[in-house]
Amino acid sequence: MRRPLLSLLALGLLTAAPVPAQPALNPSADTLRDPIFPELGQVGLDVRHYDLHLTVTEPGTREVRGVVTLTLTSTRPLTQVRLDFLGPEVEAVRWNDRAVPFGVDEKAAKLTVTPPAPLRPGATARLTVEYAGTPGELEDPDFPTPLLLGWQAVPAEGGRAGANFVLSEPNGTHTFLPSNDHPSDKATFTTRVTVPRGYVAAASGVETGRVDAAGTSTFTFSQREPIPTYALGVFVDRFLRVDESAVPVGVGGSAVVRRDFFPPETPGPVRAAYVRTDEALRLLSEWFGPYPFGAYGVAVVTPRLPALETATLSTMPLNMSTERTAVHEIAHQWFGNAVTPATWPDVWLSEGMAAYSELLWTEHLGGDGQAYAARWHANLTRAGTRPLRATRAGELFDLSTYQRGALTFHALRAEIGDAAFRDFLRAYVTRFSAGAGTVSTPAFLAFVRERAGAGAEATVRRWVEERALPPLPVVGR
Numbered sequence: 271m272r273r274p275l276l277s278l279l280a281l282g283l284l285t286a287a288p289v290p291a292q293p294a295l296n297p298s299a300d301t302l303r304d305p306i307f308p309e310l311g312q313v314g315l316d317v318r319h320y321d322l323h324l325t326v327t328e329p330g331t332r333e334v335r336g337v338v339t340l341t342l343t344s345t346r347p348l349t350q351v352r353l354d355f356l357g358p359e360v361e362a363v364r365w366n367d368r369a370v371p372f373g374v375d376e377k378a379a380k381l382t383v384t385p386p387a388p389l390r391p392g393a394t395a396r397l398t399v400e401y402a403g404t405p406g407e408l409e410d411p412d413f414p415t416p417l418l419l420g421w422q423a424v425p426a427e428g429g430r431a432g433a434n435f436v437l438s439e440p441n442g443t444h445t446f447l448p449s450n451d452h453p454s455d456k457a458t459f460t461t462r463v464t465v466p467r468g469y470v471a472a473a474s475g476v477e478t479g480r481v482d483a484a485g486t487s488t489f490t491f492s493q494r495e496p497i498p499t500y501a502l503g504v505f506v507d508r509f510l511r512v513d514e515s516a517v518p519v520g521v522g523g524s525a526v527v528r529r530d531f532f533p534p535e536t537p538g539p540v541r542a543a544y545v546r547t548d549e550a551l552r553l554l555s556e557w558f559g560p561y562p563f564g565a566y567g568v569a570v571v572t573p574r575l576p577a578l579e580t581a582t583l584s585t586m587p588l589n590m591s592t593e594r595t596a597v598h599e600i601a602h603q604w605f606g607n608a609v610t611p612a613t614w615p616d617v618w619l620s621e622g623m624a625a626y627s628e629l630l631w632t633e634h635l636g637g638d639g640q641a642y643a644a645r646w647h648a649n650l651t652r653a654g655t656r657p658l659r660a661t662r663a664g665e666l667f668d669l670s671t672y673q674r675g676a677l678t679f680h681a682l683r684a685e686i687g688d689a690a691f692r693d694f695l696r697a698y699v700t701r702f703s704a705g706a707g708t709v710s711t712p713a714f715l716a717f718v719r720e721r722a723g724a725g726a727e728a729t730v731r732r733w734v735e736e737r738a739l740p741p742l743p744v745v746g747r
C-alpha cells in the first residue's frame with residue numbers, strides 16, 4: 271500500500287525559513303553514492319547509537335509503532351540531516367528534545383530534518399523520531415521468490431499465532447527504522463520491544479531486562495559493539511527460549527551468552543541443526559580469533575526465506591535449518607558483522623569467508639575440504655563466473671560471491687600454508703574490526719600484501735580481478 275507523497279515543499283521546508291546561503295555548509299543532499307545503492311546514506315553523517323523502542327500490538331500484522339533516538343555526530347557541517355526512511359507515518363521529530371521541522375520524501379525514501387543550528391563536526395546531537403503505521407514495501411527483485419525486505423509479518427493461521435521479524439540485507443532496515451542505512455556507518459543499538467503478554471521478543475545483543483505490565487511485556491536488548499544496520503535482528507513470536515551455558519570464546523576468554531529461540535511448532539529435526547553451535551563457536555574462534563560479540567544464538571522463523579546473520583542472533587528459517595547453514599551464519603558474526611563491507615561491491619569478503627567456514631567445518635568433522643573446494647570450482651566452471659566486486663544488485667548474492675569468494679581464501683591458504691593462514695585471518699579480523707569496522711577490496715588486497723607478501727597478493731588478485739576462473743588451488747593434505 272502506497273501513501274501519498276509528502277514532499278518537502280508541501281511541508282514548507284524549502285520555502286519557509288530558508289537556511290542562509292552557505293554552499294560549503296550544505297552537503298546535506300549528498301548521499302554516500304554506493305556503487306550499487308547510490309541513494310543510501312548521507313555524506314558526513316555518523317550515527318553512533320540507535321535507541322529504539324518498537325511496539326507490536328498485534329503480532330502477525332504489518333502494524334508497528336516506533337520511537338527511536340539516534341545519537342549523531344558528523345564529520346562535516348550539516349544544515350540538514352537526511353535519514354533513509356521508507357517507514358510508517360512520522361508523527362513527531364525532536365532535536366535534543368525540541369520539536370523541529372521535518373519532511374518525508376517517500377519517493378526518495380528520505381526523512382529530512384532541519385536542526386535549529388547546523389550540526390558541527392565533533393558535536394553530538396540526539397534526534398528522536400516517533401512513527402506508527404505500516405512499514406514501507408521494498409521489493410527485492412533479485413531473489414528467486416519475490417521477497418519484501420525489512421519488516422516481515424507472518425499472519426496468524428490455523429492454531430498458529432501471528433509473528434513478526436526483520437530481514438533486511440542489504441537495504442531493508444529503513445523500512446522500519448529511520449537510519450543511515452549503509453554498512454559504512456556502523457552503530458550500537460539499544461532495542462526495546464513491547465509485545466502482548468504471552469509473546470516473546472528477541473533482538474540483537476544481550477537481553478538486559480523484561481518488564482511485564484497490564485497486558486504487555488517489554489524486552490530490552492543491548493548491542494554494545496557496533497554493527498551494520500542491515501544486521502539488526504528483531505523477532506516477535508510465542509518463542510520457546512532455550513538457554514545454554516555460556517561459551518568462553520569471547521575477547522580475553524570472556525563468556526559468550528548462549529540462547530536460542532524456537533517457535534512452538536518447531537519440528538525435532540530442525541533443532542538438530544543447532545546442537546553443535548558451541549563446537550562451531552570454538553572451532554571458528556580458533557581460526558578467526560575471539561568471538562566479537564556478547565551473545566550468540568538463533569531465532570527460527572517459519573516462512574521460506576534465506577538465512578541471515580543478524581547480529582548475535584541469526585535468522586534461521588525452518589527450510590534453512592541445516593548444520594552447514596548454521597555454521598555459515600556463525601562465521602558471518604566475524605565476517606560481515608564485526609568486519610563489515612565498506613561498500614556493497616565488497617560483500618564477497620563476507621560471503622566468501624562465511625562459505626569458507628563450511629569447508630573448515632567439513633574438515634573439522636573429518637571430511638575432505640579439498641573435495642569441497644573442488645565442487646565449488648566445478649560449479650563455477652559450469653555456471654560461469656565474474657570478477658568479485660559486484661557491479662549490480664543481482665550479483666550481490668550470486669554463485670561467484672559465495673564460491674569464487676571462498677576459493678579466493680582457499681587460494682591464499684594454499685599459497686601460505688595453514689599456520690600462516692590462521693595468523694592472517696586473526697590479524698585481518700583484529701585490523702578491520704577496529705575503527706570504522708569496515709573493509710574494502712583494495713584495503714584487503716593491501717593487507718594481503720602487507721602480511722603475506724607480493725606473491726600472495728598477486729595470487730589473490732587473479733581471483734578478485736580476472737574474468738577467467740583461475741585453476742583450483744590445492745591445499746596440501
Ligand code: TYR
Nearest residue numbers: 437438439440576577578579
Ligand atoms: N547473508 C545471507 C547469507 O548468509 C544471505 C542473505 C542475503 C539473506 C540477503 C537474506 C537477505 O535479505 O548467505
